Amino acid sequence: MSIGRAYCKTGILNNKLYVVGGVTRGHGGLTPLQSAEVFDPHTGIWSEIPSMPFSKAQVLPTAFLADLLKPIATGMTSYRGRLFVPQSLYCWPFFVDVGGEVYDPDVNSWVEMPVGMGEGWPARQAGTKLSVTVDGELYALDPSSSLESARIKVYDHQDDAWKVVVGEVPILDFADSESPYLLAGLLGKLHVITKDANNNILVLQTVVQNHLTSLPSTSSSSSDNSSGMGVDPAESTTAFEADVWRVIATRMAGSSELVSCQTLNI
Numbered sequence: 001m002s003i004g005r006a007y008c009k010t011g012i013l014n015n016k017l018y019v020v021g022g023v024t025r026g027h028g029g030l031t032p033l034q035s036a037e038v039f040d041p042h043t044g045i046w047s048e049i050p051s052m053p054f055s056k057a058q059v060l061p062t063a064f065l066a067d068l069l070k071p072i073a074t075g076m077t078s079y080r081g082r083l084f085v086p087q088s089l090y091c092w093p094f095f096v097d098v099g100g101e102v103y104d105p106d107v108n109s110w111v112e113m114p115v116g117m118g119e120g121w122p123a124r125q126a127g128t129k130l131s132v133t134v135d136g137e138l139y140a141l142d143p144s145s146s147l148e149s150a151r152i153k154v155y156d157h158q159d160d161a162w163k164v165v166v167g168e169v170p171i172l173d174f175a176d177s178e179s180p181y182l183l184a185g186l187l188g189k190l191h192v193i194t195k196d197a198n199n200n201i202l203v204l205q206t207v208v209q210n211h212l213t214s215l216p217s218t219s220s221s222s223s224d225n226s227s228g229m230g231v232d233p234a235e236s237t238t239a240f241e242a243d244v245w246r247v248i249a250t251r252m253a254g255s256s257e258l259v260s261c262q263t264l265n266i
Contacts, residue, residue, distance in 0.1 A: 005021070082103060084100065190207070
């Protein structure tokens, strides 16, 4: 790469590897990066792309806040032919969500992320926002300290809203862990990688389908069940069987942290 960057976000789009943001070591310590670049495996060459504008970071009310709060990329996903990068302003250990930006390789430029997408993107600890695209749909896990309320959400681009498709995800509350879970897509199925009470790594698998065309409401305030009018998108869920999650693999991990998960097509 043109510059060393730690904690950067990565994604695959059009068979090329993109990296955005992260931090680099400067004279005054670690400096956040707005720059981005792309690697083409066919040429073996890294190329710079336009830096993230962080437009919302430019409108802070005071120069003090602008100097104190540094813009960072908190996630990245390839979705509908573009790269979606949620962003935050941070001054450790505080994070302030500011939506995000979208990179379009066809025009080589950034635009602001849709408001509903940026404001509703579920966040993991330390400001990280994980997501995964499965069969063209964008999913995220909405964590909670309560077992029953951890949920899988899908982004509805037509409504610009995140909607619940799985209401119960069997993950434990690892409040002291930087990486309590990871997401992955494989063979058209959604996977959650997490740990059990004995620190064994679990790979959980579920199938999510037909969710945006038939989302019944769990709210009694719906005024028209047939059309979905009056349904709060955040409370809409699809009916699933109790055994929706299946453990497909385990591995002893001890005190190891979950860092990342990649799916390779071989």
